[in-house]
Amino acid sequence: MEIKVALAGQPNCGKSTIFNMISGIHQHIANYPGVTVDKKSGFFSVGDIDIEMIDLPGTYSFSSYSLEEKVAKEAIINENPDLILNIVDASNLKRNLYLTFQLLEIGVPVVIILNMCDVARRRGITIDSEKMSEILRCPVICASAAKNEGKVEILDILKKTDEIKKNYEEFKINYDELEIYISEIEKTIKVNNELSISKRWLALKALEKDQAIVNLLKADNDNIDEIVSAQTDKFHDTFDRDVESFLASFRYENADVIFHKCAQETRRGELTFTDKIDKFVLNRWLSFPILLAVIVIIYQSSIVFGYKLTNYTWPVFAAIKNFISDITPAADISQIPMITDMAMWLTNSTIALLNYLPIFFILFAMIAILEDVGYMPRMAFILDKVFRKFGLHGQSTLPLVLGGAFVGGCAVPGVMSTKGISDDRARMATILTVPLMNCLAKVPFYTLLLGAFFPKDMSIMLFYISTVTVLAALIIAKFLTSTVLKSRETAPFVMELPPYHMPTFKGVIIRSFERVWIYIKKVCTIVIAVAVILFALLQFPGLSTEKQEHYNQEETKALAKFDRAVKKSTYYDKVDTREEVAELLNLYDGYRAKKMGGSKDVDEKYQAKNPDMYKFLVPKADAEAKKINSALRKLSTDRNRILREQKNDKIESSLLGMAGRALEPISQFAGFDWKINVAFLSSFAARESAVATLGSIYESGKESGEAANADENLRPEERMAKNSGYTPLHAASIIIFMLLTPPCIATMIVVKMQTNSWVWMCFGMFFPFVLALIVSSIFFSISLAASISGLAAMSWYYFILLAIVVILWFVPEKRINWSGGIKGNKI
């Protein structure tokens, strides 16, 4: 037998803990089209019954005003469950019963699970569940999911589903004055027979002007709007009350009755544990230091510690990379097959993103803990005033911090954590500004530039970089919310501050894995697709025939050099053909890569694999082998040089290179040449590649011979300072561009996920790009004309943004559009 069970409850009632306790591990998460709220399903069996359990989003009510409510209600209507499990927070009974009454009316059998009974007991609340079961005529179970209590009882009830369904009689509340209007509508409306929902409930919802239900009824009743408004008007005229207010009051009164009949509070008025903690956490003077400490802890444990963990995960990825390079066709001296090139490119792009998994896992775990503990809404409570001034919301705090409000975060979890923001306008503004923060991968880029051009003023520049992003984000958020996002819906800041709870280990781990898994699935697939496109853009049209000829000659020269050096060796017969040399060279490079990658028993493996050639890799006391070894080293260096030059030539003549050149007429005002443009364009794939691209472009100094050798020993930043011909002002302009520059692909994918729109994703890409180009052009041109130094120009930029923020702070807020003030709207 199969049954379907829906799990419903108010936010913070411990629904997920119950779900985790009884559903086992077979779950899947469905994302509704057009909606960012998840619906989770779990599959498991009790005895011979297969159960599908649908975990609905937590809702305070069943009206249609929020996304969660819509999803929850649609799931009930469409999935047609056999049973509704209503999770109720026993320590907050009265308000939770408000939803219970709405669920009871749906016409599906309800089972009430009083969760957190232990917490209630601690707070001196005892509940007579039998009495409650009698009054509400549905099973009531006491449980405490955090302590694994109540699992058996719940499973027992699920086994009896059939019995419950057979004996079920529709639950009705007598709404006194409203009754005649309800039955009037019930009589008039026609309902599709396939719909198994109570007609009375549909009538009630229609009376409440529930848009989703009204739309559902429209199919069979063209004039539903008139039917409903006729009745609501009549009710309003007779009793001078609105239906919505009447129903809410009525349900609360009923909840009150149940509460007084079934629950006893012995410690009313005493300070709870939560009250005591809030005295410190929300204290006017202590709240900010505590908030700062929490942020520092999150930051340290995820970004800093997580980054250290990547040292342990990296060898795994390096091994995968080596494996792939082993199975792809080998290179023939300086000619690398395109399939190999592409496989390596894809591997590198994917690994660059997967490398952050430890950071993400810790971050997601920390967020889950903060959510469970109940600190998240308090964080919003503390900072709402600041963010509201700029069109954001108190709940924007965490996304911005995770994105890297201080140097070093990641926009991916930042954008993902915007999910909970109830205010749609602020949520969109947050999603679009989080990518402006300083992500971890931008840091090497800054370090490179600061090291090259601001060695003396590094600390002050770093201070500017780390704080200017927040200023820019506030200004941009204000700009976006008063322009493109102006018509977006806002939501009132009516937020529950739930009691503090200890998080459960299992819950935290499950949730972090879920989120990491979503990241792996969604991000990787699309990242690979984009990497392919970028690869093509960098490959084609490829080298010209003359250039190719030039590199062929270079290769011949290098080979001839090698040949001369090893001719007199007794081992010459082993390396006298091109194939043999190519094989040896590949062997040598592979050996070095693995040795440097730190994998163990490399020597044994290579010795076993190819004992003949191994002596050239590690010559030991063999003088003849040493000769070949040193020639081989030189050949390897030559080969790498040729490959590098070839690659740079290829980049320069590639489509992306052309794009970089095409941008030059515009970007020159910002002080960028085509090389920087290419670096920025390629950094879109993953931020890290900006440094890599810049590095590889400046690696190839134009000098040859000794000068180039001397260059090899310079650190990248020194090389850049020497070879690029840039001034500190150029560098400052590049930094400002980078501060505002569009997010990487992974971030764009989560922006797409969270906004559910390709349009917003494209906006999120092009808006910062254009803005960054304009701002850095203005910055560079003015500073150049006024001949200000890089540092002074940066200071000016910083203080101008600061001034704008201060001015915006004092701009009076517009009256919020959903507030009203009409008298007579009394209850």
Next chain:
Amino acid sequence: MHLGLIESGNSCKIKALHAKDKLLQKLLDMGFVVGAQIEVIREAPLYDPLELRIHNYLVSLRKSEAELIEVEPWK
């Protein structure tokens, strides 16, 4: 008088709601119904929003919204 005028630590009772549409529905769902008792616990560190206790749970409300709730002092 409206809820925004109640000082921290004092209680009041809801007389009427002057909000509309979405805000009204949200307030009702959170238990802001006529006759409900509200205790103003504290202001946020930056003086806005407010922390309230209603039906024995804690909720935060901006002052601009609190002004739409008509109350009378309790006790």
